[in-house]
Amino acid sequence: MPCQGKVAFRSFGCKLNQFETEFIREDFLRAGFREVGFSQLSDIYLINTCSVTSQSDYHARQAIRKARRLSPHSFIIATGCYAQLNPSALAGLADLVLGNREKRDVLHYLNGTNGGGKVFTSPSSGFSAFPRMVIGGFQGHTRAFIKVQDGCSTPCSFCIVPQARGRSISASLEDILSQIESLAQAGFKEVVLTGVNIGNLGANLVKLLERLEGMELPQRVRLSSIEPTDFTPELIGFAASSRKICPHFHIPLQSGDKGILQLMNRQYNPSFYEDLIRELRSKVPQAGIGADVLVGFPGEGEKAFRNTYQLVERLPLTYLHVFSYSPREGTPAAKFPDQVDPTVKKERSLLLRRLGMEKWRRFREGFLGQTLEILVERGEKEGFFTGLSGNYIRVYIKGGGKLRNRMVRVRALDLKEKGIWGELVE
Numbered sequence: 001m002p003c004q005g006k007v008a009f010r011s012f013g014c015k016l017n018q019f020e021t022e023f024i025r026e027d028f029l030r031a032g033f034r035e036v037g038f039s040q041l042s043d044i045y046l047i048n049t050c051s052v053t054s055q056s057d058y059h060a061r062q063a064i065r066k067a068r069r070l071s072p073h074s075f076i077i078a079t080g081c082y083a084q085l086n087p088s089a090l091a092g093l094a095d096l097v098l099g100n101r102e103k104r105d106v107l108h109y110l111n112g113t114n115g116g117g118k119v120f121t122s123p124s125s126g127f128s129a130f131p132r133m134v135i136g137g138f139q140g141h142t143r144a145f146i147k148v149q150d151g152c153s154t155p156c157s158f159c160i161v162p163q164a165r166g167r168s169i170s171a172s173l174e175d176i177l178s179q180i181e182s183l184a185q186a187g188f189k190e191v192v193l194t195g196v197n198i199g200n201l202g203a204n205l206v207k208l209l210e211r212l213e214g215m216e217l218p219q220r221v222r223l224s225s226i227e228p229t230d231f232t233p234e235l236i237g238f239a240a241s242s243r244k245i246c247p248h249f250h251i252p253l254q255s256g257d258k259g260i261l262q263l264m265n266r267q268y269n270p271s272f273y274e275d276l277i278r279e280l281r282s283k284v285p286q287a288g289i290g291a292d293v294l295v296g297f298p299g300e301g302e303k304a305f306r307n308t309y310q311l312v313e314r315l316p317l318t319y320l321h322v323f324s325y326s327p328r329e330g331t332p333a334a335k336f337p338d339q340v341d342p343t344v345k346k347e348r349s350l351l352l353r354r355l356g357m358e359k360w361r362r363f364r365e366g367f368l369g370q371t372l373e374i375l376v377e378r379g380e381k382e383g384f385f386t387g388l389s390g391n392y393i394r395v396y397i398k399g400g401g402k403l404r405n406r407m408v409r410v411r412a413l414d415l416k417e418k419g420i421w422g423e424l425v426e
Contacts, residue, residue, distance in 0.1 A: 005043035007033040010063050013050025015194040019145040021048045023133040024106050044075045049082035054326050057082050064093045079103040081164035087119045130171045137186050142377045142405045144188040148176050149195030157265045158333040168200045173208050184217035190375050192222045199230025206234045213244050222246040228276050229267045240283040246390040247287040254294045256311030257304035270311055281316040288318045288392035293352055296325040296345030298336035305348050318363040320356030324349050364420055367412045371425055374410055376403040394419030
């Protein structure tokens, strides 16, 4: 295989994977490789896989086959969670299969491989120390993702991620701050703290946010998904008073039925979740609050689904991510009785997605005529630019090329399908 040449990357799944792909990308560029798009001819293709659902596995295989058709003599590397969990499924498709531990040293394994079909995966029991991965930028983005945590020590009965990522482990505050300072100096005005569950930082999360509050840059810090039980009074109080933390919270619900939550091995009940969301809305009135909902879990009858629907309906959530349950081999729930008919799952998912769309529309409507501050990300067609507000509303504005990566104030004028049309406020 080439030790230099062209390389293309494809990352599936979570922000954690995107961060790790950026780390690998920078490693290749330092070694003298030239990056090309994934749909172009390349000497090497690297696919960082996800395995949260069977569809994720399918998309990874499709990407590998696409690369092989495009460039039959190229060298294909598969890494990530699918590679960790089921390396044999990829060994016949890729030339090199690396687990999650090994992805930090892709070039080492690449240079030591003299033939195809090589598989290197370590047991996914987790790391004894946080695997430090430092990036210098985030190519093509104005917001940089920062890996602050990995793994999970409280597995849900339906989730395969703990088997792929190992037990929970967190980076040190000093390492996180050093990485953020470096990215801020490189021009990034917003960083997104990411992990499997960043709430596992515990008290250190508030300490980290307090340190960031006192820094001039970056201007904004966004939190990725946090479990309901990790929202301490200290975290809520700090988020309410902060001038830097984005008023945007993604808090998985999964089900609004007490019995289903117990079967899922979730660590809260519907009343706890409802009280949390209402407290957040009270303390941070303009916050965007999203939730994951898993439909069709084994044993979810009509009453259990109705409990979920009614809870979501009355809560001040602003958007939903709705997923249909699919059994993952190796998880307890895959063996549970009372599996739900796929047609019923589809119908229930549609109902919840419609409800989520209506909540999203009402939330955006509430900001029409108001002024939002957005970080301009990229140019769209016909001279329009787009950016995100702190509370996760996508705003479209007309303007010139110098707007990219600038914080600007925008007056919200009208609804767009997934965002808001706005105009610059001088």
